[in-house]
Amino acid sequence: MTDRQVLIAGAGPTGLVLAIWLTKLGVPVRIVDKLPAASSTSRALAVHARTLELYSQVGLTEAVLEKGHKTPGVRLWVSGQEKASISFDTVGQGLTPYPFLHIYPQDEHERLLIARLEALGVRVERGVEVLGFAETVEGLTVRLKGPDGVETTAAAAYLAGCDGARSAVRHGMGVGYPGGTYRQLFYVADVEAKGPPMNGDLNLDLEAADFLAIFPLDEGRRARLIGTVREDEGLDLDKLKFDDVSDRAIRDLKVEVTKVNWFSTYHVHHRVTERFRGGRAFLLGDAAHIHSPAGGQGMNTGIGDAINLAWKLAAVLAGRAPEALLDSYEAERRAFAVRLVRSTDQGFRLATAEGPVADLVRTRLVPLVLPAAAKVDDWREFAFRTVSQITLNYRHQPISAGRAGEVHGGDRLPWIAPSPENGGRDNFAPLARMVWQVHVYGEASPALTAWCAERGLPLEVFAWSPACATRGLKAGAAYLLRPDTYVALADPSGSPKALEAYFARVGIRP
Structure with missing residues (x-):
């Protein structure tokens, strides 16, 4: 299984979410953490709306809401x-x-994630530290030191560095961590x-x-x-x-x-690493970016990193996407991290600046x-x-395309609240499935319906309502959703030709 296994270094929220998503997607994982036990204290507290939306994919949302x-x-x-x-x-x-x-303290949050991961059959290996790694023809060889001090090696297809601001994985990649x-x-x-x-x-x-x-x-x-x-x-x-x-x-x-x-x-x-990917190694969470607590963005951003990378690794390991798809992880997440550090820095300096002015x-x-x-x-x-x-959003990125109404490829799909006009349906409910799918608001053409059916691509058709127009959707347009619920393609014509061309360009088989 090691030819498909992802080794995750670090069992904070970022590493645990990555392990849960990969496991649910059928990817074997091994997760290690150099600490002998999970932390009982934490600074991270906020769980934002976008994280709660994404957590619904693995049934975590209600548990978080009940406990926080x-x-x-x-x-x-x-x-x-x-x-x-x-x-x-x-x-x-x-x-x-x-x-x-x-508000849900990180230490309590971690305990919930650990329990969910164990229910999926994966346990965190404690007291295990990454010492270094090297790429081979078939994958990676990772050097580990166990709790007994004995050094071993492990084979893996990919290595995910979720090991914090002093990341051993980042050190092994040899990339800088500029900032201050x-x-x-x-x-x-x-x-x-x-x-x-x-x-x-x-x-x-x-x-x-x-x-x-x-x-x-x-x-x-x-x-x-x-x-x-x-x-x-x-x-x-x-x-x-x-x-x-x-x-x-x-x-x-x-x-x-x-x-x-x-x-x-x-x-x-406040730092952002120069690269989020080095061959078969990736950086996520505090290993890739760290910033002020303004807005409570840190933990949520690491979780977003994990979900962005998980479906891409799963697609590549399943042979449904080219290796080049993994480059989009850095393109999408580093651009956001740079913007986030800049904006939180401004707010933080205002709140803590000294002097009469x-x-x-x-x-x-x-x-x-x-x-x-x-x-x-x-x-x-x-x-x-x-x-x-x-x-x-991931607008203007390599795997984002098109615009229909006010919604661009790369955007989060607008939420349409259940109402009598749309038959009481919640358009986020189908997103719980971590699969490619197409949404149409209004009527789907017979050609699109047939094309999706032939390829086993789920097609969700929602009644048009005033809320759809308010949220910027276009009647009859086709919105192709990625497994992480972001819009990959927004096509105003609703034609299957646009979807066919998109998948051919990015080389993905949904």
Whole structure:
């Protein structure tokens, strides 16, 4: 089986999702992690709408929603006063089945993913470290060191580096990791507390000297605090405890911490590796890109990397696509990572900048501008689309083509909520199958129907409704969906000739 096996280094959310998707697609996997046990603490918290949409492919969405905390909105505070609030429910209504921010700590998230992977018959091999690898005629030979210190070799068709910012796989590929590290030291504390901000929303406090984010973990009891450490207070940063950090923001917000479950400090980096692929080795998640916590994008982006790569590896290993398809992983995901690091860097610098001008912008200008912007429908929708990652697209990439209505090849398929006009059907329901499929909104031509039937390509026809027009779809057009639910081809004519030409060009047999 090693001629088809994918070896995954790193059992965080990125590596676990990759292992689950590949296993569901029939690809044998081996997943190793150098840590002796899964982490019991974490910084990543947000599970965004796009991740929840994709999780429905493997039946994870409901489990995540049951275990986490649905966060209906965000509130902005300055000097102990609430200055602005935005409701996610209102902003995201009609855009996605999940119009909210979902808080689910990474350590708990990992335990769920591990359990699901074990139910599929795959266990994480703990205490196993990647030392190096070399390509052979048939695949890869990977050097491993086990928990007993003994070195062994393993054969694999491909190697996926999901092994974090200090990735051994990236080191073995010999690629750079340009970027930098922010000067500020941050802390994260898992606490039980009470007070006005323990309201179930995400609460952000922008002070002249401090930054504090309060992420709710339940309805008003547990929260995760993320804030800055003031380095001008003569603290021993190597032995820092929660009692040592500046409590000005906490005190102004009248947050009374009754118990500290755990506390740690960290520096924030912003980097994107030069290459995401080197022959048969790939980089995903923090091994490929790392950025500020602004917007809670990190874990979701790594999960997106995994799902993008999984179906492509499966297609190539099954002989249904050329090796060149794998180049599209880097083209699509690196372009997004570069944009993401740039945008989160701008927001992060605004929230944490120091000096009188920065203080004025953060504590006076932002509280004035944000409430006004929040009243503008287009701005609210843009903000939600961006943070939730539903606006992420692969337009102008090698395997994206066409345009029908306002939907381009490479776009996420717009969600059409069930309604009487469309017979109560949810157009996302068929996407649970990780297969190529064609969607038509309106009427499909007999030629297209026959062509899809001859090739065993699922054809889903939905009644036309006003919502279809609102979301930019074109009546009678053919939308070819990839196994990861993105539009591969948008053809306004709805003709099978366009689909035939597309598959011939990219060399894929669905």
